[in-house]
Structures are given as C-alpha cells and as structure tokens.
Amino acid sequence: MEVKEEESSGTPLELFLKIGLDERTARNTIANNKVTNNLTAVIHEAGVTEGCNRTIGNLLYTVATKYPANAVIHRPTLLGYIVSTKIKTPAQLEAAFSFLSSTASESFELKEFEEACGVGVDVSEEDIEQAVNEVFKQNKGSILELRYRINVGDLFGHVRKRLPWADPRIVKKLIDAKLYELLGERTAADNEKPSKQKKEKPAKVEDKKVADENPVQPAEDLNPFLIFPNPEENFKVHTEVFFSNRPVLRCCNTKEVLDKHLKRTSGKVYTRFPPEPNGYLHIGHAKAMFVSFGLAKERGGCCYLRYDDTNPEAEKKEYIDHIEEIVEWMGWKPFKITYTSDYFQELYELAVELIRRGHAYVDHQTPEEIKEYREKKMDSPWRDRPISESLELFEEMRRGMIEEGKATLRMKQDMQSDNGNMYDLIAYRIKFTPHPHSGDKWCIYPSYDYAHCIVDSLEDITHSLCTLEFETRRASYYWLLDVLDLYQPYVWEYSRLNVTNTVMSKRKLNFLVTNKHVDGWDDPRLMTLAGLKRRGVTSTAINAFVRGIGITRSDCSTIRLERLEYHIREELNRTAPRTMVVMQPLKVVISNLESGLVMDLDAKKWPDASTEDSSAFYKVPFSRVVYIEQSDFRMKDSKDYYGLAPGKSVLLRYAFPIKCTEVVLADDNKSIVEIRAEYDPSKKTKPKGVIHWVAEPSREVDPLSIEVRLFDKLFNSENPAELEDWLADVNPQSRVVISGAYAVPSLRDAAAGDRFQFERLGYFVVDKDSTPERLVFNRTVTLRDNYSKSGK
Structure with missing residues (x-):
C-alpha cells in the first residue's frame, strides 16, 4: 500500500492506516467530517495513536460510527476492554452498545457489563463444530432439499443462538465445510434460481387478479415504531x-x-x-x-x-x-x-x-x-x-x-x-x-x-x-x-420516500402545474396526494404502502412505482365491484337471435360471493347486437389466440358461446363494419376463449357511452429529476383519452369517486369532470401485477 508522504504525515489518514483500515475505507472516512472527528477522538481515547492490529482497529471504527450517543461518558471504559482484547468480536461489541445505551447512571457494575458482553468466555473451535453439527442435524431435510440454495444466514443465526460469543469467521468456515461434506461439489442446478411451483388455475382465470405469492410483508405484522424511545428517556445525550x-x-x-x-x-x-x-x-x-x-x-x-x-x-x-x-x-x-x-x-x-x-x-x-x-x-x-x-x-x-x-x-x-x-x-x-x-x-x-x-x-x-x-x-x-x-x-x-418515474420536488411540481404540462395539482399523473385521490387510489392503500416500506435511516429509499401499484391492487381487488366496459367497440350481430329480444343475465359484482347473495350480482341486458373489443377479433386465427376469428367460437362472459359466421367489410375491403355470428343457447359448445361485451338493448337505446382516461407513468425514466432536460422525458402517452367507450347500463348512476373493476381492463374511478350527460372514468391501475413477479 503506497501513500504519499505529504498526505500521510501528521494527518487523520495516517492514524486510520495505522489502526489497520484499508486505504479505500480510510479515504472514504476522511470524506465524512463527522466520522473523521469521531474516529480521531476514539483513537486518542484508546491510546493507539502509534497503531494496533486490524481486528482492534475495525472494532474502534465500529465504535466511532455506531456508538450510542447517550453513553459517551462510558466510551473510555469500553475502549479499554477493546484494546486489552477482552472484547474482541463484533457480537461482543454490539452487546456492549446495548448494555451501555440502557445505563442511565454515570457508574455501573463491571461484573454485570462483562457478563452481558461475554468477557472471559472462550468458545473453542470444538465447541463451534459441535454446535454446527447440531444445527445441520436439525435442518438436514431442508439442506438436502434446497442444497446450496439454503439460506446460510439462517444456519449462522441458529449457531449464534447457541454460542453468541463464537468467532463468526470460524462459524462461517465450519458451515461451509459442513455443506461441502454433506452436498459435495456445486452443480449447475445449484446455481439456478428456484422455480416457483405453479398453483392450480381456477376454473375462470378472470377471477384471479392478484398474484398467488405476496412478496410484501403484511402491514399488520409490522410495528415500525418500536425504534423510538419513550419520553422519560429524554435526559440522554441527543447529539x-x-x-x-x-x-x-x-x-x-x-x-x-x-x-x-x-x-x-x-x-x-x-x-x-x-x-x-x-x-x-x-x-x-x-x-x-x-x-x-x-x-x-x-x-x-x-x-x-x-x-x-x-x-x-x-x-x-x-x-x-x-x-x-x-x-x-x-x-x-x-x-x-x-x-x-x-x-x-x-x-x-x-x-x-x-x-x-x-x-x-x-x-x-x-x-x-x-x-x-x-x-x-x-x-x-x-x-x-x-x-x-x-x-x-x-x-x-x-x-x-x-x-x-x-x-x-x-x-x-x-x-x-x-x-x-x-x-x-x-x-x-x-x-x-x-x-x-x-x-x-x-x-x-x-x-x-x-x-x-x-x-x-x-x-x-x-x-x-x-x-x-x-x-x-x-x-x-x-x-x-x-x-x-x-x-x-x-x-x-x-430516509425520505422517493418513487420512480416521477418528480417529488415542489419546485418541479409547481413548474409542471404553472406551465400547464399537467392539469393542475390534482392531475392523476402526479404523485401528489390530491392526484392519487383523483386517480382512485385510497388512503388506506397509500398507508399500507408506506407501512410496508418501514422507517429506516437507509438513504436508498427510491421505491419502484410497481410496489405502490401492488398495494392499490390488493385493496381494489377486495373492494371494487366488477362491471363490463368495452373501450374500442366492434359491432357483433347475432343472426339467430330474435330482433328486439332482450334478456337480463346475472353478472357477478364479487367473484367469490355466495350465489345466494343477491347483492353480489347485477343485471346485464343481452340482445341481438353486442359490442366486443376490437382487439378480441382477428381475421387470421392462431393456436395461441383465444379471441374471435372467422369460423371460431368464444364464450361471451355470463352469456352464451357465439361463432363467427361472416365478416362485413367496408367498401375499401379493409376496415370491418360488423361481425355476424350465431349463438348456442344450449351452451354445448365449450370454447377456450372468454371475452367481455356490452349489449345494445334495443334499436332505440344505445349502450351507455362514457369517456375513459388511461393514465400511465408521467416520465419514461425511473429518475427524471437527475436528468439535465427532465421535461424532455415526459411520457407523451401518459394520458390517453377514449371518448367512445360503451358501458353496461348499471353504471349510469355511478357518482364521482365510485371505484370499479372493468373486467379484463383494469381498475377505474369516476372522475369529478363527470356530468349527468356523460360519465368520465380514470384508470387507477391496470390488472397486471408486475411487482409481485419481480419482488423489487
């Protein structure tokens, strides 16, 4: 290790190198004035200005960075134990921190301190080996099943419970040796990520909107406030x-x-x-x-x-x-x-x-x-x-x-x-x-x-x-x-909360609002609480998201937007009633159904509700003319396509199977005017595809026409605030308006703030711009859950 003489002579850098810190750590420490002052004071207090071995030096560094501020008066005593190697492991040092931080008086019993920190307790390699053997014996089944994918940290923790003062380096060495003895060399399969077991699909895949596995710890299981002291402890050194x-x-x-x-x-x-x-x-x-x-x-x-x-x-x-x-x-x-x-x-x-x-x-x-x-x-x-x-x-x-x-x-x-x-x-x-x-x-x-x-x-x-x-x-x-x-x-x-694909600076938010890049402070594309509320996000979902993140000092709290969306889906999947809306309508005429006939079918608001619960259903009219999504029809069929195609059948959700018998094209022979089909009232046909639809109840009454606003990420980049030209990163597709969507008649009485799941399309809320003549819906979030798959 080479250090320039002018840098090392008589400087904190020289002190830090003498106690065994590597050069990179020493230089990084000097960049932090607070830690530099702390570590310099600790080295002088410990009397090791002429140097010490690396083990002692690392413990001194830990004291300088993590020592409880309310116990500064006891620091010289602790340093004496470290220098004399009575305290020689990180585990003992953590125990010392815990003991001293809870000691209110200026004096304490050294015997109690030593017992709490394991001073004088010698753990031999034989003791550690015996503990490792016991842990492996108890967990042999899991180890053989998971092999090298086993969580070694858990094994380490089990040994630590038995021997809290054991040298962690020896513990790690013996665990690695024992794994090799039991499992042999690593194989290619050991390096592969474990595949998730597929769960049996339900009969109707549309009913399942939330991932089988929940990567987020349930909010009710967390108590993030345990880290805070009680008011009566406020006599200790704050800083x-x-x-x-x-x-x-x-x-x-x-x-x-x-x-x-x-x-x-x-x-x-x-x-x-x-x-x-x-x-x-x-x-x-x-x-x-x-x-x-x-x-x-x-x-x-x-x-x-x-x-x-x-x-x-x-x-x-x-x-x-x-x-x-x-x-x-x-x-x-x-x-x-x-x-x-x-x-x-x-x-x-x-x-x-x-x-x-x-x-x-x-x-x-x-x-x-x-x-x-x-x-x-x-x-x-x-x-x-x-x-x-x-x-x-x-x-x-x-x-x-x-x-x-x-x-x-x-x-x-x-x-x-x-x-x-x-x-x-x-x-x-x-x-x-x-x-x-x-x-x-x-x-x-x-x-x-x-x-x-x-x-x-x-x-x-x-x-x-x-x-x-x-x-x-x-x-x-x-x-x-x-x-x-x-x-x-x-x-x-x-740590402050930052979310990807947005800006949080009030200055930038004010610029977006003032310069009309968005439609006010409550624009649903913004991460303002007013914007989230207008978008249909609930306060309980936001609080669950925040609670799940926890309260830490880790300054890396930029959270993926998908994690927030996960919590939104979790709640809306339980609380938002289902209904059917067609965004891009394509007319289908069912030729073997009598003209003018309208049948009221039962459609489920809540997929898991009892069939005896009448409130779990709403009436959907079914008639000779229905509208389906343009994306649910193709002129050319394929094996991996489950929509409608010439000569192919699909099931209209809650209704009957239909089979495409004819495609009526416009004069240019390119654009489709309408589809003609026949339905099977016996339901003997069992097509694989299931699509949603909206009926035309009669010739005099059109389906309920609504406006749908599809909102997406406001910025393309995850961290737009870091870009020099952050405005150029605005996503031009962050707001798409569809003015000719059709909805079932039961939505006619929906009021601003009402939330729904549009089947197969996403979760939506009635916007404040709605009028008695025209309803406007904002998309809150899509049905697809990327977060639960990535776990990030």
Whole structure:
C-alpha cells in the first residue's frame, strides 16, 4: 500500500492506516467530517495513536460510527476492554452498545457489563463444530432439499443462538465445510434460481387478479415504531456538536428541565407534522404523516398539524385548506392545528434574548456576500458589533425602518466548523409582505432554522421526526436550544420516500402545474396526494404502502412505482365491484337471435360471493347486437389466440358461446363494419376463449357511452429529476383519452369517486369532470401485477 508522504504525515489518514483500515475505507472516512472527528477522538481515547492490529482497529471504527450517543461518558471504559482484547468480536461489541445505551447512571457494575458482553468466555473451535453439527442435524431435510440454495444466514443465526460469543469467521468456515461434506461439489442446478411451483388455475382465470405469492410483508405484522424511545428517556445525550475553538457540546436535557416537561405533558408522546403551505402535499408527505401521526397514535399520544408558515411570499390560503383536507383524507386527526406564526411574538422575544446573550448580531451583507464568506469560512464584518447596537438595529428592523434586503439577524455560531449549517445561519429577514395568517403585523419573519426547533420546544414535542437531509441541521437545532436554555426534543431522521418515474420536488411540481404540462395539482399523473385521490387510489392503500416500506435511516429509499401499484391492487381487488366496459367497440350481430329480444343475465359484482347473495350480482341486458373489443377479433386465427376469428367460437362472459359466421367489410375491403355470428343457447359448445361485451338493448337505446382516461407513468425514466432536460422525458402517452367507450347500463348512476373493476381492463374511478350527460372514468391501475413477479 503506497501513500504519499505529504498526505500521510501528521494527518487523520495516517492514524486510520495505522489502526489497520484499508486505504479505500480510510479515504472514504476522511470524506465524512463527522466520522473523521469521531474516529480521531476514539483513537486518542484508546491510546493507539502509534497503531494496533486490524481486528482492534475495525472494532474502534465500529465504535466511532455506531456508538450510542447517550453513553459517551462510558466510551473510555469500553475502549479499554477493546484494546486489552477482552472484547474482541463484533457480537461482543454490539452487546456492549446495548448494555451501555440502557445505563442511565454515570457508574455501573463491571461484573454485570462483562457478563452481558461475554468477557472471559472462550468458545473453542470444538465447541463451534459441535454446535454446527447440531444445527445441520436439525435442518438436514431442508439442506438436502434446497442444497446450496439454503439460506446460510439462517444456519449462522441458529449457531449464534447457541454460542453468541463464537468467532463468526470460524462459524462461517465450519458451515461451509459442513455443506461441502454433506452436498459435495456445486452443480449447475445449484446455481439456478428456484422455480416457483405453479398453483392450480381456477376454473375462470378472470377471477384471479392478484398474484398467488405476496412478496410484501403484511402491514399488520409490522410495528415500525418500536425504534423510538419513550419520553422519560429524554435526559440522554441527543447529539454532539463539534466546535472548532472549544470543547464538544453534548446536548441533552437536565433532569430538572425534563421533569418539568414530563409534568406538562403527563409523560405522553408529542409529535408534529409541519408542512410548509407553499404547494400540494405529495406521497413523500404521506410517509411523514405516517411516521409522526402514527407514532403518536401507537403510543396513545398527540400529534400537532403545524403549518411552517415563515415565508409569506410563497404561501397561499389554497394550500393551507388543501393540507387540512388531505390530512383528514389520509385518516389522521390532529391533536391541535397550529401555525409557526402563532408564536411570532415569542420567537421575536427569544431573538432579542439571543442578542443579549451575545449569540446573534445584525448583519448587512447581501445574499451573494453571505454565500461567498461562507464558502471561504470568513466572518462577517459586522459579526463582532456591540450587543447594544444589534439590539437597536433589530428593533429598527421590526419597526420597518430598514429597507428589505439591507439587514438580517444572524446567529453567532461557528464559521470554522466542519458543518456548513453552523456558519452563522440567518434567524430573521425583512419582508414587507402581508402574511396569510398573521396579516400585516410583522415585517420581519423568522427563518426555518431559527423557528423550527424553538416551536418544537414550545409545543413540548417529544419526538421531532424529519428526513435525512436535515441531519446536518441537528447541530444548529440543538445549539440554539442549548444557548437559550430551552427544553430539547428528541430528534430522529429517517430516509425520505422517493418513487420512480416521477418528480417529488415542489419546485418541479409547481413548474409542471404553472406551465400547464399537467392539469393542475390534482392531475392523476402526479404523485401528489390530491392526484392519487383523483386517480382512485385510497388512503388506506397509500398507508399500507408506506407501512410496508418501514422507517429506516437507509438513504436508498427510491421505491419502484410497481410496489405502490401492488398495494392499490390488493385493496381494489377486495373492494371494487366488477362491471363490463368495452373501450374500442366492434359491432357483433347475432343472426339467430330474435330482433328486439332482450334478456337480463346475472353478472357477478364479487367473484367469490355466495350465489345466494343477491347483492353480489347485477343485471346485464343481452340482445341481438353486442359490442366486443376490437382487439378480441382477428381475421387470421392462431393456436395461441383465444379471441374471435372467422369460423371460431368464444364464450361471451355470463352469456352464451357465439361463432363467427361472416365478416362485413367496408367498401375499401379493409376496415370491418360488423361481425355476424350465431349463438348456442344450449351452451354445448365449450370454447377456450372468454371475452367481455356490452349489449345494445334495443334499436332505440344505445349502450351507455362514457369517456375513459388511461393514465400511465408521467416520465419514461425511473429518475427524471437527475436528468439535465427532465421535461424532455415526459411520457407523451401518459394520458390517453377514449371518448367512445360503451358501458353496461348499471353504471349510469355511478357518482364521482365510485371505484370499479372493468373486467379484463383494469381498475377505474369516476372522475369529478363527470356530468349527468356523460360519465368520465380514470384508470387507477391496470390488472397486471408486475411487482409481485419481480419482488423489487
């Protein structure tokens, strides 16, 4: 391994290489300032600045990246056990983390700690071999059946249960050896993917619309909220704020502050859902709602709906009304609806106090200058102005005596920090814009970075939950609450939800709406919740989708659209009544049926319902003239085609078999005018093909004519937001309108929002554009389920 001298001498890189990290890991670590600071501190605490073996070094790296923040006081003790090799395996280290994170006091019994971590427990290779033999004996049948397709991780887990302190490398070596002993060399068949057993097809394939195998863990089996601590645990260190010129700030509540908080809240969980009212909510907000409202509901607590209305220029009453409506539609009931603007007076008074304590100053730099100075880590020329002067100028800002853009209030944080969110963030700016909620009372408005954490504290939030892009703002969040001596909520970040083939940025969504690329915020092609609702997606399907994803910190949460569609089908297959619609009608005249005769046939709304349940059926008229899909007829037949063709029979669903006897062509001998057929009222004919249809009840009454809108993915690419010309990726076939579709008469009374399964075609909902004269249906999702097949 070669390292340039100028890079290694006296740098963190040299330290990381000395403890046995490979060069790639060491360099990747240096790219992360937080981990670099943590690992450097751990190496010094452990006293191994001159180096150690790789096993110890890897354990030290794990401490630097995963050590529980609330147990920092105990870290030197743990490092002593690692360096002395009393703790020498990842399993022991994980046990130590668990023990120390649950230790509230400054001291603990070393004997209990050692017992919990397996210190002094020696597991010989003979012990491991015996455990492996026992596991193989118990699972021999499965191993012989699956061979090398067996889940080795499961075998490893069984051994781990027997010997938790066994060396994992030896366990893996012995399991591999035992597999070879039992099975011999791998064969070509061992490398093939196992084929799924085909299940017996039902008599009528149309009744089966959902995949036999469900790749998604049922939502009711998950409890994603177990990861969150209880309010009474909120005395632990939340996070560490690293300063360039003073000791690390370990942020936590004092016992006195926490006791007062618990008294005010009666120990309940308090969360908040804080949308900014500058646009419509999208499916990413559905996850945010599920996390915050869901945690409060699961713990018997309270969740605020709080409008983050600190930017009056971008906010509208329309958006405020929409948010309240959509939160209710999603099934959540706020404990209380509040606005950040409700706290403008308290926020202003705390800003004055911040100046008095020497932690804020009035600045006159332009936005461009602020950006340049931050990039160069340079202090503002006004950073050290007298406190009295900043107080006077801030009062002038409040009274409207300073022009917009000529002054801001900035927090005096740490311009030399490795965290850019500590570069003297703006707390207040001047905007001579009336506020949609507070009117024209204020001309200075707080920033998100200043207001958010303070309002969390004022509302006694126990769990401040947000997405991972806010993680670097933790330092600023806790720094501000610390310098103002305010109660500190527990902050936890989770991965944001992104879905393929769409854009989630409010800026891009606003551009699409404003520039008429879509038909408003509720266009069914958008992943806005209003768009999904209009498309016929239910809130319960969305919540099941979000619950199935879970709440993790894994920042790779781009989910395939097919996974959402899976949950939509799962629900609609159970709840949407069936009916028949023909999209592209082709006329069929049944010549051996009496003209004018109409028969009412029973058609099933619910395929699995009892035949004794009259509500499970609806009446479908059958007459001499019926319409079928153009795609269900071919002039030339083939073995793999089950539709109608000259001289061939098909079964009209719920009715009779018909046989094509003649094809009437137009004058050009190309286009088909109508098909003539004969039907078999005895039903002795048993054709393979089954097609849907719509009848013409009589010569005077046409079938119910409807408009059908077929919606598809809005963008062709999975990640259009990453494209330079993302608008060019819009799918031109994302919306196709069919104006001449025919439906059965029973749909005549359908109302906006009613959902149906059009047999063989998909799931549809009645659109709000419908009129008494003409019904409009939006396709919610197709019948075909790609997700359950791919499992992705």
